[in-house]
Amino acid sequence: MTYRVIALDLDGTLLDRQKRILPESLAVLAEAKRLFPTKKVKYVVNTHPHFDHVAGLVAFIPEGITVITDDNNKFFVEAAFSEPRTLLDDGLARKKKAPKVEGVIDDFVLKDATRELRLHHVDDLEHSEGMLIAYLPAERILFTADFDPPLKGRAVDASIPILLKTLDRLKIDFDRHVTVHPLTPDHLMTRDELLALGRAAEKPAQE
Numbered sequence: 001m002t003y004r005v006i007a008l009d010l011d012g013t014l015l016d017r018q019k020r021i022l023p024e025s026l027a028v029l030a031e032a033k034r035l036f037p038t039k040k041v042k043y044v045v046n047t048h049p050h051f052d053h054v055a056g057l058v059a060f061i062p063e064g065i066t067v068i069t070d071d072n073n074k075f076f077v078e079a080a081f082s083e084p085r086t087l088l089d090d091g092l093a094r095k096k097k098a099p100k101v102e103g104v105i106d107d108f109v110l111k112d113a114t115r116e117l118r119l120h121h122v123d124d125l126e127h128s129e130g131m132l133i134a135y136l137p138a139e140r141i142l143f144t145a146d147f148d149p150p151l152k153g154r155a156v157d158a159s160i161p162i163l164l165k166t167l168d169r170l171k172i173d174f175d176r177h178v179t180v181h182p183l184t185p186d187h188l189m190t191r192d193e194l195l196a197l198g199r200a201a202e203k204p205a206q207e
């Protein structure tokens with residue numbers, strides 16, 4: 001499966017859907033360091049606590065990088081990465097570093113003089129009670145995990161109207177929607193395409 005990651009030069013921030021496989025996460029971290037060689041990576045953002053978004057945090061925690069996650073996941077992330085790791089010889093097993101975790105209750109803003117990253121909790125979502133979405137207002141980019149278009153022949157997931165309601169409430173204005181699991185890796189979803197999915201989701205099933 002292909003995954004998308006955004007690295008931000010925001011006084012050292014990395015925004016990432018976590019990789020399922022450790023080598024991929026280590027590669028993400030190495031690439032961030034290559035792109036911003038003079039900066040220290042301070043944060044990694046975890047969108048929600050499902051395994052394919054959490055497992056890769058193990059690459060970042062031994063480096064002392066703070067995990068930002070929805071406050072509903074704070075206890076889980078702290079507990080999961082504080083347990084003894086006896087089966088995997090990974091960086092955390094070797095360094096035994098306590099995870100640094102910050103919980104986002106509703107909204108959270110990271111910014112420097114030129115750029116801003118906003119994180120928002122999504123309410124009433126069946127997929128996860130601990131879901132964050134990210135928004136880059138200057139770049140007009142929305143970044144989400146698991147709000148995906150349906151596979152061919154399937155109905156639009158009920159999470160799409162909830163995402164649209166959240167964007168409305170927060171007055172998030174964007175041009176591109178970067179999804180973590182892209183069906184079409186070469187194409188970034190546009191705002192109109194997301195709105196069209198929302199309309200399709202509202203249609204009664206018999207139509």
Ligand SMILES: [Zn+2]
Pocket residue numbers: 048050127128146
């Ligand atoms: Zn998920």
Ligand SMILES: [Zn+2]
Pocket residue numbers: 050052053145146181
């Ligand atoms: Zn996922």
